[in-house]
Amino acid sequence: MSNSTSSSTRGVAGDVDPLTGMEAARMGLYLHFPYCLARCPYCDFAVAIRREVPGAAYADAVIGELELRCVAEPSLGGRTLQSVFIGGGTPSLWDPADLERVLGHVRARFGVLPGAEVSLEGNPEVADAARFAGYVAAGVNRLSLGVQSFHAPTLRALGRAHTPEDAARAVAAAQQAGASVVSVDLIYGAPGQGVEEVRADARRAVALGVAHVSAYALTVEREVLAADTPFSKRQARGALCAADEALSVEMAHALAEELESAGLQRYEVSNFARPGHHSRHNALYWTGGEYLAAGVGATGMVGGRRFSNERNAERYLQRVGRGELPEAEVEVLSGEERFHERLAMGLRLRTGLSLAAACRAYGVDPAPRLEEATRLVAGGFAQWEGERLRLTPRGLDLHGEVVARLL
Ligand SMILES: C[S@@+](CC[C@H](N)C(=O)[O-])C[C@H]1O[C@@H](n2cnc3c(N)ncnc32)[C@H](O)[C@@H]1O
Numbered sequence: 099m100s101n102s103t104s105s106s107t108r109g110v111a112g113d114v115d116p117l118t119g120m121e122a123a124r125m126g127l128y129l130h131f132p133y134c135l136a137r138c139p140y141c142d143f144a145v146a147i148r149r150e151v152p153g154a155a156y157a158d159a160v161i162g163e164l165e166l167r168c169v170a171e172p173s174l175g176g177r178t179l180q181s182v183f184i185g186g187g188t189p190s191l192w193d194p195a196d197l198e199r200v201l202g203h204v205r206a207r208f209g210v211l212p213g214a215e216v217s218l219e220g221n222p223e224v225a226d227a228a229r230f231a232g233y234v235a236a237g238v239n240r241l242s243l244g245v246q247s248f249h250a251p252t253l254r255a256l257g258r259a260h261t262p263e264d265a266a267r268a269v270a271a272a273q274q275a276g277a278s279v280v281s282v283d284l285i286y287g288a289p290g291q292g293v294e295e296v297r298a299d300a301r302r303a304v305a306l307g308v309a310h311v312s313a314y315a316l317t318v319e320r321e322v323l324a325a326d327t328p329f330s331k332r333q334a335r336g337a338l339c340a341a342d343e344a345l346s347v348e349m350a351h352a353l354a355e356e357l358e359s360a361g362l363q364r365y366e367v368s369n370f371a372r373p374g375h376h377s378r379h380n381a382l383y384w385t386g387g388e389y390l391a392a393g394v395g396a397t398g399m400v401g402g403r404r405f406s407n408e409r410n411a412e413r414y415l416q417r418v419g420r421g422e423l424p425e426a427e428v429e430v431l432s433g434e435e436r437f438h439e440r441l442a443m444g445l446r447l448r449t450g451l452s453l454a455a456a457c458r459a460y461g462v463d464p465a466p467r468l469e470e471a472t473r474l475v476a477g478g479f480a481q482w483e484g485e486r487l488r489l490t491p492r493g494l495d496l497h498g499e500v501v502a503r504l505l
């Protein structure tokens with residue numbers, strides 16, 4: 099790995115986000131746990147299906163990869179992590195003792211900010227208070243549960259292994275275990291789902307007392323997914339009746355209305371939180387921070403160098419076992435590419451971004467962008483808040499098109 103984290107390449111955003119109060123020169127760590135008990139028919143994440151999860155061997159491999167990264171890039175060890183996110187796959191299949199070992203190594207190898215956010219994703223069918231208490235004892239303070247829906251027919255349509263009752267029990271278990279923030283993921287636009295059902299899902303999440311909700315439109319098309327899925331194949335045959343674009347937008351509005359009226363603010367296109375409970379790790383992605391990553395299929399971005407790891411779990415274990423960095427792809431992004439990413443991510447936030455500061459940070463000419471921004475404001479797609487440009491609800495519905503006009 100090249101020595102790419104000089105101080106001149108850190109702090110990529112040139113901007114302090116008013117929502118999080120966080121500035122650009124910060125880094126988080128994403129750890130991917132790939133194992134699941136079954137594959138959901140819509141999922142294209144880097145997943146390995148196992149009845150018995152090799153959790154201890156996987157913990158060794160992740161520790162091994164972090165070591166290899168620190169050897170290849172010695173300055174990494176001097177960096178302070180502001181957040182750690184353990185995503186999956188199904189990280190709640192990891193034995194808490196294995197996770198504790200990995201997090202202990204992370205603390206020994208890097209600076210970890212006191213009070214750093216440490217999130218773990220869990221599936222409702224593998225969720226009990228003792229397991230969650232083990233994660234909390236290991237340092238996890240935010241539990242994010244893949245509920246998707248509180249309706250049995252929708253959970254069946256999505257091929258999920260849990261019931262609505264499991265989902266409610268998992269939320270209660272996470273709260274009982276003492277996680278500072280409990281979040282749920284919801285999916286809308288699933289086959290057979292209606293707007294009223296989605297509203298009821300939002301109300302149920304609120305009634306269970308969660309502080310954070312992520313609500314995602316079901317993604318089906320192969321063009322946006324990394325791999326074919328049973329759903330994308332059914333869609334290609336015309337045999338999947340998921341929501342069309344118009345219904346999906348209606349559902350997004352209904353969800354936002356329910357969650358916002360209950361005090362969960364929509365701080366990002368797909369994310370809602372009670373004040374102070376937004377995801378600090380995800381804010382790294384939205385506000386131009388850097389993220390180190392380890393594990394099967396994990397993607398990291400440090401100093402403009404983006405890497406993605408091997409997506410096959412066996413090959414990942416073998417490569418780390420041979421003392422090899424398990425990278426599958428590496429790209430060094432140009433200033434223009436980083437500007438594009440910063441713009442696309444920043445405009446997902448309610449607080450938007452400082453367009454001028456982002457142009458300065460990546461050496462991009464601000465004049466044509468500021469002119470285009472003025473046109474977007476006149477058209478009702480965006481508005482200025484001081485020097486920050488943010489999208490209106492109408493602009494958010496057309497996020498991709500608006501970003502393309504500012505490039
Ligand atoms: C990668 S999953 C990991 C969490 C956990 N394994 C689960 O499924 O409950 C994280 C979240 O991504 C969302 N997700 C996964 N695949 C999706 C898709 N094709 N479309 C929309 N959301 C998706 C789900 O809401 C899920 O909870």
Ligand code: SF4
Pocket residue numbers: 133134136137138141142143145186187188221244
């Ligand atoms: S449980 Fe989550 S990560 Fe695993 S296959 Fe299903 S959606 Fe994908």
